Amino acid sequence: MTNPAQNTWGRDQPIGVAVLGMGNVGTEVVRILRDHSEDLRSRVGAPLVLRGVAVRNLDNDRGLPPHLLTTDADALVAREDVDLVVEVIGGIDPPRRLILAALNAGKSVVTANKALLADYTGELAAAAERSRADLYFEAAVAGAIPVVRPLIQSLAGDRVNRVVGIVNGTTNFILSAMDETGADYEVTLKEATRLGYAEADPTADVEGYDAAAKAAILASLAFHTRVTAADVYREGISKISSEDLETASALNCTVKLLAICERVPAGPGEPSVAEGGKDRVSVRVYPALVPRKHPLAAVSGAFNAVVVEAENAGRLMFYGQGAGGAPTASAVLGDLVMAARNKFYGGRAPGESVYAELPIAPIGDTPTRYHVNLQVADRPGVLAAVAGEFAKHGVSISTVRQEGHGTGARLVVVTHHAVESALADTVTALGEMESVTSITSVLRLEGTEE
Numbered sequence: 106m107t108n109p110a111q112n113t114w115g116r117d118q119p120i121g122v123a124v125l126g127m128g129n130v131g132t133e134v135v136r137i138l139r140d141h142s143e144d145l146r147s148r149v150g151a152p153l154v155l156r157g158v159a160v161r162n163l164d165n166d167r168g169l170p171p172h173l174l175t176t177d178a179d180a181l182v183a184r185e186d187v188d189l190v191v192e193v194i195g196g197i198d199p200p201r202r203l204i205l206a207a208l209n210a211g212k213s214v215v216t217a218n219k220a221l222l223a224d225y226t227g228e229l230a231a232a233a234e235r236s237r238a239d240l241y242f243e244a245a246v247a248g249a250i251p252v253v254r255p256l257i258q259s260l261a262g263d264r265v266n267r268v269v270g271i272v273n274g275t276t277n278f279i280l281s282a283m284d285e286t287g288a289d290y291e292v293t294l295k296e297a298t299r300l301g302y303a304e305a306d307p308t309a310d311v312e313g314y315d316a317a318a319k320a321a322i323l324a325s326l327a328f329h330t331r332v333t334a335a336d337v338y339r340e341g342i343s344k345i346s347s348e349d350l351e352t353a354s355a356l357n358c359t360v361k362l363l364a365i366c367e368r369v370p371a372g373p374g375e376p377s378v379a380e381g382g383k384d385r386v387s388v389r390v391y392p393a394l395v396p397r398k399h400p401l402a403a404v405s406g407a408f409n410a411v412v413v414e415a416e417n418a419g420r421l422m423f424y425g426q427g428a429g430g431a432p433t434a435s436a437v438l439g440d441l442v443m444a445a446r447n448k449f450y451g452g453r454a455p456g457e458s459v460y461a462e463l464p465i466a467p468i469g470d471t472p473t474r475y476h477v478n479l480q481v482a483d484r485p486g487v488l489a490a491v492a493g494e495f496a497k498h499g500v501s502i503s504t505v506r507q508e509g510h511g512t513g514a515r516l517v518v519v520t521h522h523a524v525e526s527a528l529a530d531t532v533t534a535l536g537e538m539e540s541v542t543s544i545t546s547v548l549r550l551e552g553t554e555e
């Protein structure tokens with residue numbers, strides 16, 4: 106009888122690794138592979154051998170023997186002695202072509218490429234399935250923080266209802282600094298760029314595209330449903346002002362760019378889940394007020410954190426470094442060891458799980474709480490009229506406070522949960538009221554139970 110645990114790969118048979126890209130992450134991946142080769146060999150069962158690194162040009166001194174460097178990534182992927190491919194180039198092409206070539210050739214792939222995964226996981230997973238290769242991507246969401254594997258494996262027997270995270274370090278650095286210093290957005294962005302926290306073109310981070318790609322990946326895993334970047338409602342932080350942070354402070358809150366993936370119960374008039382109806386999935390990225398006592402409010406600087414709420418596990422929180430060469434490389438190496446072990450023992454990673462096929466809930470149907478700040482005329486009946494507009498649109502008020510008086514009178518309204526469309530209609534109606542001089546800010550409020 107054969108021993109089922111017996112490996113299918115010789116102990117001295119090298120497992121060849123190609124690394125595509127040698128930026129911050131690729132450099133650290135190569136360093137760890139070389140510095141810890143003996144430990145990695147013991148953990149895998151066979152030696153992991155670096156066959157080559159694909160770079161854009163050969164001019165820079167990268168401290169590697171020249172024979173390991175190439176500009177021909179396609180040829181490196183195709184080499185017979187390459188068994189595993191690490192893609193840390195970023196962007197859609199050429200990574201998409203290179204990853205598909207590797208998977209089609211039965212070579213397992215480890216990637217940190219959130220933008221590619223957010224749009225093409227289906228295509229990549231299908232290629233992996235056909236050739237029985239593995240596709241691993243822990244590093245694509247929140248750098249070093251293990252959150253992909255817990256969602257795929259540890260929570261495979263539970264029902265996830267919500268994933269809320271701070272998954273972009275650049276914006277968290279900016280918002281934390283604005284909170285601490287009182288400085289405005291533009292000043293703080295400049296400082297973040299000077300310190301290397303923001304890129305020269307910060308659009309992907311500050312406008313929420315990076316977080317939206319990560320939210321799509323998290324939602325797909327949490328709800329066993331294919332979610333792409335186009336399904337994610339997105340607002341960035343570039344319109345957040347120092348006044349918004351002041352308002353937040355007055356409410357004992359701070360402002361965070363949140364990625365929220367939520368199971369939304371079937372809507373009114375639709376069959377309930379028990380009757381065969383379907384929950385829906387809401388995936389959104391926007392800046393929101395978060396109470397200071399909420400665990401995500403304490404996540405400051407460039408750190409990331411993800412809170413997962415599951416029916417049986419309850420609330421889980423994952424916290425750590427969401428970017429940077431070595432932290433991201435740690436996640437890549439974890440995946441690489443898993444992929445190499447699968448080669449050695451003959452196993453496979455779990456494939457894509459999208460059986461639930463839950464529909465995406467439009468942002469208008471998504472319930473949230475709101476904070477609305479209005480500049481108003483200070484005379485009898487104004488508060489009642491403002492409250493009346495909320496009532497007319499079915500938005501229930503939780504608290505209302507007047508600040509200042511005379512020409513400086515402001516009303517600060519916090520609502521109970523209301524759907525976005527009802528709030529939007531309320532705001533439009535408030536804007537048309539003669540007694541409302543201006544609507545200074547409308548901010549969502551997350552992380553409260555009411």
Ligand code: HSE
Nearest residue numbers: 272273274275310428
């Ligand atoms: N630019 C991202 C951030 C890291 O600021 O968190 C890579 O996803």
